[in-house]
Amino acid sequence: xxxxxxxxxxxxxxxxxxxxxxxxxxxxxxxxxxxxxxxxxxxxxxxxxxxxxxxxxxxxxxxxxxxxxxxxxxxxxxxxxxxxxxxxxxxxxxxxxxxxxxxxxxxxxxxxxxxxxxxxxxxxxxxxxxxxxxxxxxxxxxxxxxxxxxxxxxxx
Numbered sequence: 808x809x810x811x812x813x814x815x816x817x818x819x820x821x822x823x824x825x826x827x828x829x830x831x832x833x834x835x836x837x838x839x840x841x842x843x844x845x846x847x848x849x850x851x852x853x854x855x856x857x858x859x860x861x862x863x864x865x866x867x868x869x870x871x872x873x874x875x876x877x878x879x880x881x882x883x884x885x886x887x888x889x890x891x892x893x894x895x896x897x898x899x900x901x902x903x904x905x906x907x908x909x910x911x912x913x914x915x916x917x918x919x920x921x922x923x924x925x926x927x928x929x930x931x932x933x934x935x936x937x938x939x940x941x942x943x944x945x946x947x948x949x950x951x952x953x954x955x956x957x958x959x960x961x962x963x
Contacts, residue, residue: 838863838917838929841874846936847899851907854878854936857899860888861917861929868893871921877914877931878902885915907940 838861845856864872874885888898902913912933919927 837927838872838919840930841915841917841932843913843915843932843934844897845934846913848901849936849939851938851940852905853901853903854905854911854913854938855899855901856913856915856934856936857897858915858932859897863919864917871919873918873920873925874900875916875918876900876902877916878905878911882916902936905938906942907938908942910935910937 841861842859843856844858846854847857848855858874860866861872863869868887870887873887875882876885877883885900888895900915902911905911913936914931914933916931917929918925921927
């Protein structure tokens with residue numbers, strides 16, 4: 808019994824040291840990528856898209872799974888898409904305050920909320936959308952201030 812227990816301990820120690828030396832790839836807890844559709848609606852200053860909730864949410868609102876959005880100016884919090892959005896299996900998101908006649912790479916990613924911290928991010932899903940109208944920027948540098956600030960909510 809004593810040798811068997813020592814053998815098990817030695818095997819566990821070997822496994823732990825091997826795992827410590829193995830390079831990290833993807834976390835087993837990492838969420839699947841969001842499926843995007845769209846653009847579903849465009850104006851001179853907005854682009855809307857729809858998305859399927861991540862597989863891990865089982866298609867419903869989960870208090871521990873949230874979404875972030877990016878139009879080129881950094882990730883913005885979208886939240887859990889609770890309330891009325893819970894009844895919608897493919898919620899929408901509207902990127903606002905965009906420059907007219909400009910093409911944007913729109914990205915969405917999911918995250919898991921654990922003890923108030925965002926963890927286990929999915930890989931970003933990205934699509935391209937162009938606002939209506941002609942490019943209203945005077946030069947290439949003016950667009951830096953015009954990049955989207957996203958506002959969660961309905962696709963409207």
